[in-house]
Each structure stands twice: as structure tokens, then as C-alpha cells.
Amino acid sequence: MLGRTAASLYWTSRYNERAENMARLLEVGYRIAMTPRLGQDRSDDWRSTLVSAGCDGAFFSKYDEPTKRAVVQHMLFDRDNPSSVRSCIEAARNNARSVRTAITGEMWESLNTTYLEFMDIRPQHMTDNKLPDFLAWIKQRSMLFRGAMLGTLMRDAGYHFSQFGAFIERTDNTARILDVKYWILLPDNEMIGGDLDRYQWTTILRSVSAHRSYRHAYRDAQVRPFNVAEFLILRKEMPRSISYCYDWISESAAALAIRYQDSPVSCDMAHGTLSLLEETSMNRIFQGGLHEFLTDLIARNNALGAQLASDYHFS
Amino acid sequence: MTDTEPFNEMLGPDGQPRAPYRALAEWFSGMSPAEMRRKSREAETIFRRLGITFAVYGTAEATERLIPFDIVPRVLAAAEWRRISAGIDQRVRALNAFLHDIYHRQEIIRAGRIPAELVIQNEAFLPEMIGFTPPRKVYAHIIGTDLVRVGEDEFYVLEDNTRTPSGVSYMLENRETMMRMFPELFQQNRVAPIEHYPDLLRETLESVAPANCDTDEPTVCILTPGIYNSAYFEHAFLADSMGVELCEARDLFVDDGKVFMRTTRAPERVHVIYRRIDDAFLDPLTFRPDSMLGVPGLFDAYRAGNVTICNAPGTGIADDKAVYAYLPEIIEFYTGQKPILQNVPTWNCAREDDLAYVLDHLPEIVVKEVHGSGGYGMLIGPTASKRELAEFKRRLKANPSNYIAQPTLSLSACPTHVASGLAPRHVDLRPYVLVGDKVRITPGGLTRVALKKGSLVVNSSQGGGTKDTWVLED
Numbered sequence: 066m067l068g069r070t071a072a073s074l075y076w077t078s079r080y081n082e083r084a085e086n087m088a089r090l091l092e093v094g095y096r097i098a099m100t101p102r103l104g105q106d107r108s109d110d111w112r113s114t115l116v117s118a119g120c121d122g123a124f125f126s127k128y129d130e131p132t133k134r135a136v137v138q139h140m141l142f143d144r145d146n147p148s149s150v151r152s153c154i155e156a157a158r159n160n161a162r163s164v165r166t167a168i169t170g171e172m173w174e175s176l177n178t179t180y181l182e183f184m185d186i187r188p189q190h191m192t193d194n195k196l197p198d199f200l201a202w203i204k205q206r207s208m209l210f211r212g213a214m215l216g217t218l219m220r221d222a223g224y225h226f227s228q229f230g231a232f233i234e235r236t237d238n239t240a241r242i243l244d245v246k247y248w249i250l251l252p253d254n255e256m257i258g259g260d261l262d263r264y265q266w267t268t269i270l271r272s273v274s275a276h277r278s279y280r281h282a283y284r285d286a287q288v289r290p291f292n293v294a295e296f297l298i299l300r301k302e303m304p305r306s307i308s309y310c311y312d313w314i315s316e317s318a319a320a321l322a323i324r325y326q327d328s329p330v331s332c333d334m335a336h337g338t339l340s341l342l343e344e345t346s347m348n349r350i351f352q353g354g355l356h357e358f359l360t361d362l363i364a365r366n367n368a369l370g371a372q373l374a375s376d377y378h379f380s
Numbered sequence: 381m382t383d384t385e386p387f388n389e390m391l392g393p394d395g396q397p398r399a400p401y402r403a404l405a406e407w408f409s410g411m412s413p414a415e416m417r418r419k420s421r422e423a424e425t426i427f428r429r430l431g432i433t434f435a436v437y438g439t440a441e442a443t444e445r446l447i448p449f450d451i452v453p454r455v456l457a458a459a460e461w462r463r464i465s466a467g468i469d470q471r472v473r474a475l476n477a478f479l480h481d482i483y484h485r486q487e488i489i490r491a492g493r494i495p496a497e498l499v500i501q502n503e504a505f506l507p508e509m510i511g512f513t514p515p516r517k518v519y520a521h522i523i524g525t526d527l528v529r530v531g532e533d534e535f536y537v538l539e540d541n542t543r544t545p546s547g548v549s550y551m552l553e554n555r556e557t558m559m560r561m562f563p564e565l566f567q568q569n570r571v572a573p574i575e576h577y578p579d580l581l582r583e584t585l586e587s588v589a590p591a592n593c594d595t596d597e598p599t600v601c602i603l604t605p606g607i608y609n610s611a612y613f614e615h616a617f618l619a620d621s622m623g624v625e626l627c628e629a630r631d632l633f634v635d636d637g638k639v640f641m642r643t644t645r646a647p648e649r650v651h652v653i654y655r656r657i658d659d660a661f662l663d664p665l666t667f668r669p670d671s672m673l674g675v676p677g678l679f680d681a682y683r684a685g686n687v688t689i690c691n692a693p694g695t696g697i698a699d700d701k702a703v704y705a706y707l708p709e710i711i712e713f714y715t716g717q718k719p720i721l722q723n724v725p726t727w728n729c730a731r732e733d734d735l736a737y738v739l740d741h742l743p744e745i746v747v748k749e750v751h752g753s754g755g756y757g758m759l760i761g762p763t764a765s766k767r768e769l770a771e772f773k774r775r776l777k778a779n780p781s782n783y784i785a786q787p788t789l790s791l792s793a794c795p796t797h798v799a800s801g802l803a804p805r806h807v808d809l810r811p812y813v814l815v816g817d818k819v820r821i822t823p824g825g826l827t828r829v830a831l832k833k834g835s836l837v838v839n840s841s842q843g844g845g846t847k848d849t850w851v852l853e854d
Contacts, residue, residue: 068643159607166619166620166626181429325644
């Protein structure tokens with residue numbers, strides 16, 4: 066397999082995953098905007114949506130105020146935002162197109178249809194009443210691609226590069242969402258948790274589509290910050306938790322190492338992070354500082370992506 | 381040749397369907413206009429979703445377009461096809477013999493059958509190829525021979541595309557789409573299959589692996605300029621259906637005279653490159669130093685016999701329009717036979733007599749640039765305005781050797797789905813030929829159709845569409 070092919074498979078998956086995450090973050094932002102004020106400036110909510118999405122830098126270099134309209138425009142349609150849904154879909158498709166031979170017809174068709182339909186949409190026509198359906202559509206299209214990948218792609222190296230990209234992106238996304246609001250998850254807060262806090266905890270769960278599965282996992286009428294943090298970081302049955310992602314990343318890293326009969330650095334790094342997650346506990350994480358833990362994790366995750374690229378000659 | 385009605389491939393002079401079209405004519409007559417429109421839209425959706433597009437240069441927006449697909453197939457009887465394919469077989473053998481000769485002893489020039497300047501002063505003649513013999517003496521491995529039909533038994537070769545002919549993916553996808561949409565038709569008619577083309581292509585490419593190839597299974601790859609090339613879809617399609625890597629120049633490098641791909645593992649040696657980039661962009665060290673597209677050192681690796689480039693550099697001279705005029709002589713010289721397929725009579729404007737005739741008869745004839753393609757830079761006398769005629773007269777006088785001229789052929793017409801139902805439209809035919817250890821010809825080819833009423837220009841860049849092409853089995 067060409068190094069460029071591996072890179073494109075990795076990035077196609079990453080961008081596909083990112084498009085879905087952007088849509089989900091906007092859904093949450095949109096929901097907050099529909100909820101009665103909770104004693105806070107509304108622009109702060111949109112600001113934290115931007116920070117969670119990692120788009121705040123690009124946004125404030127172009128706009129002054131994070132109004133709903135501007136944020137929606139920026140995160141969905143702006144070409145100068147490399148993480149806007151449009152940019153993600155375009156990048157995913159361009160990558161897929163350049164490795165058309167390494168993906169299946171089903172994968173290509175799902176991505177190409179998404180692209181063609183997305184490009185037909187005029188941003189100025191995206192009114193409030195159309196937005197929820199549109200965001201749901203973006204999520205579905207992304208899941209369709211992923212489903213096509215899981216259902217049709219040969220389980221060879223390409224599959225593992227693809228999985229790698231998806232889970233590196235998902236890890237980054239979940240860690241960021243937690244980090245933006247880490248202080249409301251600190252144990253001290255639980256005692257004084259008022260309506261506002263409870264509301265914020267639920268919002269975090271919604272950002273990763275986990276507000277219902279949380280109830281099933283914890284069988285508790287209360288949303289507790291300790292549990293929310295644990296659910297998103299350590300619980301392996303939660304498919305967007307960091308531990309879950311690292312299970313897959315480690316598996317793909319090992320599968321690639323076996324296939325290439327080599328022990329690349331990226332494989333050690335992936336296993337290292339997985340062990341770290343498996344050997345720690347929420348108490349330990351809180352003791353060392355949740356923010357510090359997340360910052361370290363995001364850095365490790367980025368470094369792993371870069372190491373993978375170097376181990377397998379992405380360029 | 382111009383004033384009569386065009387040959388109608390479906391309906392005979394008596395208004396009855398000709399034999400090969402009988403079942404088809406009946407089937408389409410049972411179809412309502414609404415249903416036909418629906419089927420036509422359905423086909424378009426299939427093509428768009430599959431991403432079967434081509435890029436149009438010079439337009440910022442909508443750079444990916446769909447070539448219109450016509451749902452009415454074009455049909456050739458087995459006997460008709462036998463003659464066409466025998467003619468093509470003869471032609472491609474002669475072309476390869478010609479290429480070998482002009483890059484070696486140039487017997488044909490010594491024998492006085494063609495003028496020396498036709499070769500030596502030709503821009504498409506590549507001095508770097510002199511004295512080099514590619515494996516099996518094959519230069520042009522993949523050829524698309526453009527044919528037109530003007531009567532029951534009258535076929536003419538319009539052009540031999542010996543560089544990097546495109547369109548074969550449309551031939552294959554057109555068939556797939558027809559089989560998906562009209563399975564009944566394929567039960568009623570015995571249509572020769574074409575889906576094995578990618579296998580034939582791979583066999584052909586493997587058969588010309590370098591003599592010093594270190595394995596029984598040579599590694600083949602396709603070399604593409606990348607996703608912005610107009611035929612990128614086809615490059616990907618062929619790589620995928622052959623199961624070979626689709627490389628850009630940056631994926632390849634030369635080390636110790638051998639060519640390697642940059643893979644996720646270690647560099648992997650490449651033995652045969654089916655290149656879809658022009659000669660000038662193959663290797664910046666040999667050809668164009670300003671090119672970002674090429675693989676430095678590739679040509680030296682080729683000349684050292686460590687890699688085979690298909691088609692060989694320098695094959696372009698075989699489809700040069702000035703050389704074309706000599707094809708009957710070329711065929712006779714190398715095969716000792718009369719050509720089975722006719723050339724269109726061609727006036728070579730570099731010759732004084734020919735130029736005089738062309739200038740006198742401009743409104744009746746077609747003038748083409750010697751190195752032009754894609755239907756650009758040509759004049760179709762009968763439909764040209766006075767101004768265009770005057771303009772071309774000026775250009776011809778200024779640079780006569782840049783032009784050839786041919787009589788306006790009355791291309792045959794096939795029924796085609798248009799707004800008002802079915803109507804005859806002019807068509808041509810490009811069969812695809814592979815030359816390696818043997819000559820492999822896929823039955824049929826790509827039929828291009830001029831969708832505008834009365835138009836003779838079938839190029840997709842100028843409003844042409846395509847049709848599935850059937851060769852019926854006996």
C-alpha cells in the first residue's frame with residue numbers, strides 16, 4: 066500500500082468523524098439557545114461551543130461577536146474554517162477520491178452523495194426551523210459512511226488506518242468537550258450543584274450522544290459530575306469514551322504491527338496510553354487534576370497521530 | 381458524400397428496422413415517452429452517485445461534469461464486427477512496426493514510401509527513443525481507434541489514438557448501467573460481454589514486463605496526474621478494477637536505475653507503468669525541467685530496461701495527423717496487405733496542390749490542426765459562418781503545415797433519446813485495442829453521439845454524449 070494511500074484513508078475517516086462531531090456540538094449549542102436563561106450571558110454558551118469545537122481561533126479572527134447566526138455559519142459553511150462541516154466533507158471526499166481504489170464503492174458513494182447534496186445547500190436558506198433536520202442529516206450521513214466502511218472494507222491495513230483516524234479524532238473530541246467545562250465536573254461542585262450545574266452536566270452528555278445511555282449505565286435519577294467524567298473517560302461500554310477509543314486504537318496499532326512484522330513506536334505509544342487509562346481511576350485522576358489529565362491526554366493523542374504518519378511513511 | 385441522407389443504423393431504406401436492431405426497435409416502441417424520460421433520469425442519477433464525472437478545464441465552477449448518457453444502445457452485427465476488428469488488428473500491428481522502424485533503421489524512409497521530414501521534423505518524434513527497443517517491440521499498447529460509418533459496408537478510420545486514449549471506463553460503466561436498468565434487453569439479445577477488459581489490460585501490461593524482471597508476478601501501476609485531471613475517474617476506475625496501485629509521480633522514485641513506489645512498508649519495485657500523463661511530464665530530467673509532475677530519472681530507468689512505460693514515449697508520432705495521411709502506405713509496407721479499413725481521404729496542407737484545393741473548397745470540407753484534439757481548433761465547412769471561413773483561410777495561408785483537411789463525412793445516425801422522443805443523431809465509434817504478447821480487442825467500444833440535431837461533433841467537451849455499444853453474437 067502506498068504511504069499516501071494510508072494517509073488518505075486515515076484522514077478520510079478523521080474528517081468524516083469530525084463532521085459528525087461538529088454537527089453534534091451545534092445541536093447542543095442550539096438546544097442551549099432554546100432553553101430559558103440560566104443566569105448567564107448567552108454569548109458565553111456559543112463561545113464554549115466554539116472552544117469545544119476547536120474553532121474559536123478561526124472564528125474570532127473573522128467575527129466579533131459569537132451570535133448564533135455567525136457561529137452556525139462558521140461551523141457549518143465557512144471555507145476558511147478548516148473544521149467547518151463543509152470543509153470536513155470536502156476534505157474527506159478529496160482524500161477518498163485520491164484513494165478511490167483503496168475504498169469500496171459503497172464508501173465512495175455514501176461520501177460522494179453527501180458531498181453533492183451538501184454543495185446544493187445555500188447557507189442563507191439554512192433557517193432556524195431547518196437546522197435541526199439538517200444537523201441530524203449530517204450525523205446520519207457520517208454514520209452511513211462509517212457503516213459502509215465497517216460493512217464492506219477488507220480487514221487489511223487500510224481498514225486499520227481508517228479506524229485509527231476515526232478514533233484519534235473521537236478521542237480528541239471527547240477530551241476537548243470535557244476540558245472546556247472541566248471545572249463544573251470537579252467533586253466540590255457536586256455538593257453545591259444547583260439547576261445550572263445539573264443542566265451543564267446533561268449538556269456534556271448530550272454533546273457525545275450519551276444522555277440516555279448514561280441513565281442505563283448508572284441507574285441513577287441524578288446526573289453526578291463524578292459519574293459523567295468517569296462515563297466519558299473510563300467506561301469501556303460507552304462508544305465515545307476515551308478508553309473505548311483507545312481500545313480500538315491499540316487494537317489497530319497491534320494489527321498493523323503484526324501485519325508489518327515490526328514494532329513501530331506508534332504501537333508502543335498506543336499501548337502506553339491504553340495502560341494508563343486501564344490502571345488509573347477517577348479518584349486518581351481528580352487527585353492529579355482533571356484539567357492536567359485531559360491536557361496530557363490530548364497531547365499524547367496528537368503525538369500518536371504524528372508518530373503513525375512517520376512510522377508508515379504517510380508522505 | 382455530403383448531400384445524401386446519413387446512413388441510419390436502425391432503419392433500412394424501406395423504413396423497417398435492420399436485422400441487428402429488430403428486437404431493440406420493438407422493445408423501445410413499446411415504451412412510453414414518460415417512461416423513457418424516467419429511465420433517462422434514473423441513468424443520470426446512477427452516474428452522478430458513482431462519481432463518473434470528467435473535469436472541464438477553464439471553468440471555475442462545476443469543474444466536474446457528467447457526460448450525458450443515452451439509454452438507446454448502438455448495435456453492431458457479428459459480421460460487421462468481424463470486419464472492423466480484423467481491420468483494427470491489421471492497423472495496430474502496422475503502427476507498432478512503423479514505430480519500431482522509425483526509431484531504428486527507418487526502412488520505410490529509405491524505401492521512399494514516406495518523406496523523411498514527415499518523421500524527422502515531426503514534433504512528436506522523440507530522438508531519445510532512437511535505438512531503444514521496448515519489450516516485445518511494442519510501443520503502442522493501448523489504442524483507441526476512432527471509426528465512423530457512412531454506409532452499410534463503409535467504415536473509415538478517423539484517427540488512431542496511440543498516446544493515452546481515454547473513455548474505456550465509460551464503455552464499461554455504460555454497459556453496467558444498461559444491465560442494471562434493462563435486464564430484459566440482455567435476455568432478448570445475445571450481447572458480447574466486455575466486462576473482462578480490465579483483466580485483458582492487466583494481462584497485456586504484465587506481458588510487456590522488462591526482460592530483467594525479478595519475479596513471475598510483475599508489479600503494475602497506473603501513473604495519474606492526480607484528482608484534478610479530467611480523466612481521473614477513469615484512472616482510479618482502471619486501477620481499482622485491475623487491482624493495481626494508482627500512483628502520482630510523488631509516489632514513485634528512481635534508485636539505482638530502478639523504479640520504486642513509496643509504500644507503508646518499504647519501497648516496492650515497479651515493473652510496468654501504465655502512464656496517463658503526457659511524454660513531456662514523465663521525467664523532468666529528460667523532458668521538462670519545469671514540470672512538477674514527473675519522476676526524476678524515470679526515462680533512464682526505462683532506457684536501462686528496468687521498467688516498461690506504456691504507451692512508450694514517442695508513440696505520439698503514430699497518431700499525428702500528417703502521418704495519418706500515409707497510413708495506407710504504412711500498412712502495405714509492413715503487412716504486405718491492402719488496408720481492411722479505409723482512411724478518410726486527407727489533404728495535407730503542407731503540399732502546395734493540396735492547399736490550393738482546400739482553399740478553393742473550404743465550405744465543403746473539414747479542416748483540422750495537425751496536433752489538435754478534442755474537437756478544438758477545427759473548422760466544419762458546411763456549418764461555418766462566412767466570418768469563420770475567412771478567418772480559417774487566413775490561418776491556413778499563414779501556417780499551412782499546421783493543418784490537414786478532409787471531406788465532410790456524413791456520419792451514420794442512431795436513434796437517440798431526445799426531448800421529443802427518439803430521433804436519429806450522428807455517432808462515431810472508438811473500439812479499444814490492447815497490444816502485448818498478442819492483440820486483444822474488446823467487442824464494441826465507446827459510441828459517442830452528437831446530441832445536437834444535425835451536429836457532427838461528438839466530443840464530450842462539445843456537447844457529445846455516449847451510448848452502450850453492442851456486438852451481437854451469431
